[in-house]
Amino acid sequence: IRRITRDFPPAHFLFKVEAFSLLAKTGVEKYESDAFEASGYKWRLSLYPNGDNKSNGNGFISLYLVIEETENLPPTWDVNVSFRLFVLDQIRDKYLTIEDGDGAVKRFHWMKTEWGFAQLISLDSFNDTSNGYLVGDCCIFGAEVFPLARNCKWECLSMVKQPEDNTIIFKMDHFSKLDRKYYESSVHTIGDSKWKLTVYPRGNVKFKGKALSVFLELVEANKLPPKRKVYAQYKLRVRNQMNDNHMEFSVERWFSATSVNWGYPQFMTLKVLHDPSKGYIVCDSLIVEAEINLVSQVKRFS
Numbered sequence: 001i002r003r004i005t006r007d008f009p010p011a012h013f014l015f016k017v018e019a020f021s022l023l024a025k026t027g028v029e030k031y032e033s034d035a036f037e038a039s040g041y042k043w044r045l046s047l048y049p050n051g052d053n054k055s056n057g058n059g060f061i062s063l064y065l066v067i068e069e070t071e072n073l074p075p076t077w078d079v080n081v082s083f084r085l086f087v088l089d090q091i092r093d094k095y096l097t098i099e100d101g102d103g104a105v106k107r108f109h110w111m112k113t114e115w116g117f118a119q120l121i122s123l124d125s126f127n128d129t130s131n132g133y134l135v136g137d138c139c140i141f142g143a144e145v146f147p148l149a150r151n152c153k154w155e156c157l158s159m160v161k162q163p164e165d166n167t168i169i170f171k172m173d174h175f176s177k178l179d180r181k182y183y184e185s186s187v188h189t190i191g192d193s194k195w196k197l198t199v200y201p202r203g204n205v206k207f208k209g210k211a212l213s214v215f216l217e218l219v220e221a222n223k224l225p226p227k228r229k230v231y232a233q234y235k236l237r238v239r240n241q242m243n244d245n246h247m248e249f250s251v252e253r254w255f256s257a258t259s260v261n262w263g264y265p266q267f268m269t270l271k272v273l274h275d276p277s278k279g280y281i282v283c284d285s286l287i288v289e290a291e292i293n294l295v296s297q298v299k300r301f302s
Helices: 020-025 123-127
Strands: 002-006 013-018 036-038 041-048 060-068 078-089 094-099 106-109 114-122 138-147 154-161 167-172 188-190 193-200 211-219 230-238 247-255 261-269 285-301
Touching (some): 013 020, 036 138, 060 078, 060 138, 094 114, 114 123, 167 193, 193 261, 193 285, 230 261
Antiparallel strands (some): 002 094, 013 138, 036 041, 060 114, 078 106, 193 211, 230 247, 230 285
């Protein structure tokens, strides 16, 4: 701890206590000043007139800087500051300045909302009237606080199991009359990403005319930040409408701007698909589903 004297007062707050001896005799462990603003944040001073015994402050005045109104700050808040605390020498009109000797920056965050000095000044020195700290049973403390500019951004990646509304159901009516190359389901938001199914009724590429092709696609993947990936663990399913013997496959895949869809070009043969005894096409309707059971999600904070 470094202690020096200076002529000019603290930049942000002065806290005067009259009848200090009576305050000390009330038995109060600590007294907290009203809040003051410095560099866009709210603070207060926490004074232990008989010392903070829990922090080895017995025999000393203890004084702490406390950040206030943190409920108005972002969820991942932290505030890095350089600060000084003061005691006025009223005889010489000089301020005893107390700060960390190495000029360390202190980080205030949700687990640590106060910093200061358990041994600000000894009670013997404080009570010695020749030092000027306690004159006419009156004393004056002060503080100045200088937050460091902070442009840090937070990113939180989470893996969400069984997200809400996690199934895309794509019912394709009049299936025998569908003549386009492929059909797309409506877009569903699952996790924080948008998804859709793409179905080729008669197959795609080398399986054209041989198999049903089914793919899950990450919609607007081209809008992802560079290098961003989205993970999905999902099932692609053609529903058996006669019993629970569905045709389905499990997939695990990282999607990105360069890998926007993933599925099976040979999901099932057209022969099996169109066999009336199998129960996949009923009343000329086919039901294709994607059930996403695990998906990655990214949140960003300033």
